[in-house]
Amino acid sequence: MRDMSPWREPVPPDGTMGEPRARGRFGEYGGRYAPESLVEACREVDEAFREAWADPGFRGALARLLAVHAGRPTPLTPARRLSEALGVQLYLKREDLTHTGSHKINNVLGQALLATRMGRRRLIAETGAGQHGVATATAAALLGLEATVFMGERDIERQALNVFRMRMLGAEVVPVTTGSRTLKDATSEAMRHWVGATGDSHYCIGSVVGPDPYPWMVREFQRIIGDEARAQCAAELRTGVPDYVVACVGGGSNAAGTFAGFADTPARLVGVEAEGGAGAARGRLGVLHGCRSLFLQDDDGQITQAHSIAAGLDYPGVGPEHAHLRDLGRARYVTVTDDEAVGAAVRLARTEGIVPALESAHALAWVISAAGGGDLPAGSTVLMTLSGRGDKDVSTLKELL
Amino acid sequence: MTNHTLAAGTVERRLRAHRDAGRGLLMPYITGGITSGWTDYLRAFAAAGADAIEVGLPFSDPTLDGVTIQQAGETALARGASTRRILTDLSGMPDLGVPLVISTYYNLVLHDGPEEFCAALRRAGVDGLIVPDLPVHEADELTDVAAAAGIELVLLASPATPQPRLAEISCRSRGFVYAVSLMGTTGERAALAASAAELTERIRRVSDRPVLLGFGISTPEQAREARRHADGVVVGAAVMRRVLDGDGPDDLRAFLATLRQALDQECDRPR
Numbered sequence: 001m002r003d004m005s006p007w008r009e010p011v012p013p014d015g016t017m018g019e020p021r022a023r024g025r026f027g028e029y030g031g032r033y034a035p036e037s038l039v040e041a042c043r044e045v046d047e048a049f050r051e052a053w054a055d056p057g058f059r060g061a062l063a064r065l066l067a068v069h070a071g072r073p074t075p076l077t078p079a080r081r082l083s084e085a086l087g088v089q090l091y092l093k094r095e096d097l098t099h100t101g102s103h104k105i106n107n108v109l110g111q112a113l114l115a116t117r118m119g120r121r122r123l124i125a126e127t128g129a130g131q132h133g134v135a136t137a138t139a140a141a142l143l144g145l146e147a148t149v150f151m152g153e154r155d156i157e158r159q160a161l162n163v164f165r166m167r168m169l170g171a172e173v174v175p176v177t178t179g180s181r182t183l184k185d186a187t188s189e190a191m192r193h194w195v196g197a198t199g200d201s202h203y204c205i206g207s208v209v210g211p212d213p214y215p216w217m218v219r220e221f222q223r224i225i226g227d228e229a230r231a232q233c234a235a236e237l238r239t240g241v242p243d244y245v246v247a248c249v250g251g252g253s254n255a256a257g258t259f260a261g262f263a264d265t266p267a268r269l270v271g272v273e274a275e276g277g278a279g280a281a282r283g284r285l286g287v288l289h290g291c292r293s294l295f296l297q298d299d300d301g302q303i304t305q306a307h308s309i310a311a312g313l314d315y316p317g318v319g320p321e322h323a324h325l326r327d328l329g330r331a332r333y334v335t336v337t338d339d340e341a342v343g344a345a346v347r348l349a350r351t352e353g354i355v356p357a358l359e360s361a362h363a364l365a366w367v368i369s370a371a372g373g374g375d376l377p378a379g380s381t382v383l384m385t386l387s388g389r390g391d392k393d394v395s396t397l398k399e400l401l
Numbered sequence: 402m403t404n405h406t407l408a409a410g411t412v413e414r415r416l417r418a419h420r421d422a423g424r425g426l427l428m429p430y431i432t433g434g435i436t437s438g439w440t441d442y443l444r445a446f447a448a449a450g451a452d453a454i455e456v457g458l459p460f461s462d463p464t465l466d467g468v469t470i471q472q473a474g475e476t477a478l479a480r481g482a483s484t485r486r487i488l489t490d491l492s493g494m495p496d497l498g499v500p501l502v503i504s505t506y507y508n509l510v511l512h513d514g515p516e517e518f519c520a521a522l523r524r525a526g527v528d529g530l531i532v533p534d535l536p537v538h539e540a541d542e543l544t545d546v547a548a549a550a551g552i553e554l555v556l557l558a559s560p561a562t563p564q565p566r567l568a569e570i571s572c573r574s575r576g577f578v579y580a581v582s583l584m585g586t587t588g589e590r591a592a593l594a595a596s597a598a599e600l601t602e603r604i605r606r607v608s609d610r611p612v613l614l615g616f617g618i619s620t621p622e623q624a625r626e627a628r629r630h631a632d633g634v635v636v637g638a639a640v641m642r643r644v645l646d647g648d649g650p651d652d653l654r655a656f657l658a659t660l661r662q663a664l665d666q667e668c669d670r671p672r
């Protein structure tokens with residue numbers, strides 16, 4: 001491994017992924033570094049979320065949407081042939097089987113339902129690969145909301161199919177032509193747009209980033225991944241709890257949701273980043289898009305562009321709670337290369353009949369390379385979140401294989 | 402009020418003195434490092450009658466700026482502009498007799514660390530600092546450090562700010578209160594937003610600190626209108642559009658002179 005932050009044992013008391021401390025803090029990270037014009041809007045989202053999350057009516061309505069529209073619960077699939085080859089017991093949490101094909105729908109249905117509760121008529125979103133954009137467009141259509149999705153011009157070229165899907169679902173897709181014309185610029189543009197639209201619009205952030213309460217709220221909407229997996233592991237595994245819990249990390253929403261289900265167990269948590277987008281493994285303290293966390297920066301403090309074959313990992317930072325879990329040693333963050341991820345995707349396709357998203361393939365690549373060594377001893381039980389399906393990456397893979 | 406004046410730094414003392422003399426306050430903005438001889442613009446601003454000058458340190462991800470300032474920042478960064486180079490350029494200038502206020506995003510402050518950053522500003526002859534993504538509830542880390550370094554940390558107020566919070570912002574802001582005229586990003590607009598008058602009025606109720614209106618003020622007419630409510634204006638995008646279009650320091654001096662004139666005409670406004 002090129003980069004690996006250490007674990008600390010036993011589980012540190014602050015590492016159990018509860019509510020953030022005062023002022024939205026996870027350790028020294030998080031906070032609400034928003035322009036004054038957005039501070040009140042963030043406070044309103046925070047108040048509405050706290051109220052909704054404590055309301056069984058809201059929880060019930062969301063659970064029903066997740067069941068009848070998104071297809072939850074998702075199965076836990078034992079990867080039998082791959083497990084045999086690797087010498088570990090690998091189980092896959094199948095977020096790729098949700099409606100729209102990735103875990104993004106969990107968060108979006110929660111936020112869209114919250115937006116309607118707040119009387120908002122429109123969702124604003126940023127998207128990189130387009131998965132969060134498609135999920136937002138889907139939830140908006142389902143709940144009768146409008147959707148405006150900001151997407152970098154370069155990503156629009158790379159992800160034409162998802163752009164078409166969003167438009168077919170009735171969303172407005174706004175090309176972002178500034179900066180590097182990718183996810184971080186789309187996020188900046190969505191925030192600028194929200195400043196002028198706080199009265200009728202909700203900003204539906206797609207990952208565990210952004211100003212408080214977003215990192216916490218998005219993790220709570222995603223924790224269904226971890227909660228389901230915890231119960232499924234309890235029923236399936238002899239040990240009840242897996243030895244290792246592994247997920248890919250861009251901003252880190254599927255990892256946060258997965259880890260949340262196991263934070264209070266002895267399971268070792270592993271976040272796998274792209275070599276070119278390793279905010280947790282290699283970022284420096286900074287503030288971007290409303291939160292204090294770890295970001296890739298140059299020597300002058302300018303945010304640098306991330307590079308990954310997986311557009312969903314193409315973000316130069318990491319959610320504040322991951323930065324905190326890293327500092328605590330509760331979770332460990334490692335990196336894998338584009339080539340390793342592509343190799344893992346092919347291997348999963350041929351051993352288990354599943355074509356994973358290239359993002360999820362990063363998590364698998366770590367399992368494959370670490371299995372049998374000191375970081376992942378032979379015989380271990382591993383739960384890995386397969387965050388999305390690979391259909392969107394087929395054209396990228398076609399050029400490489 | 403006397404206490405404020407006694408405790409006030411260079412920016413606030415200057416702005417209060419000019420205001421009390423009946424003068425409409427003008428703070429033009431320039432993105433640092435935008436051209437090779439960019440400090441010539443500062444001289445032109447001073448000559449045109451600026452009461453303070455705002456110098457932006459370009460940041461890769463300017464989330465509160467509209468297209469003009471974004472473009473200016475990208476241009477400056479592509480030219481190799483950085484905090485260090487811009488402050489070096491400022492250090493090399495003779496005293497303009499006009500207070501300098503740096504504006505930038507918080508990442509650049511954190512990158513050097515608040516203490517080192519403020520010390521570097523001070524060494525470069527800078528008097529004030531504006532950080533648009535550092536709202537008052539997150540500002541503790543910087544306020545005392547800035548004060549100790551002799552840097553006046555200016556806080557922003559928005560039309561969305563509730564009244565109790567507005568009182569806190571006005572109280573803790575140094576130099577002046579930066580009143581964001583509208584719910585939007587920086588950039589030129591066709592007319593002064595109606596929210597500008599209401600916000601200024603709400604700040605007046607809780608503070609006698611100078612109030613400058615910024616965001617969307619780009620013409621003499623808008624400056625005159627703004628002056629009816631506030632003590633003066635910040636003009637950014639209208640300046641930077643001209644600079645990006647190739648206007649030199651003399652052109653900007655002529656443009657700012659029209660704003661100066663408009664502000665002077667409105668000096669006996671109702672309070």
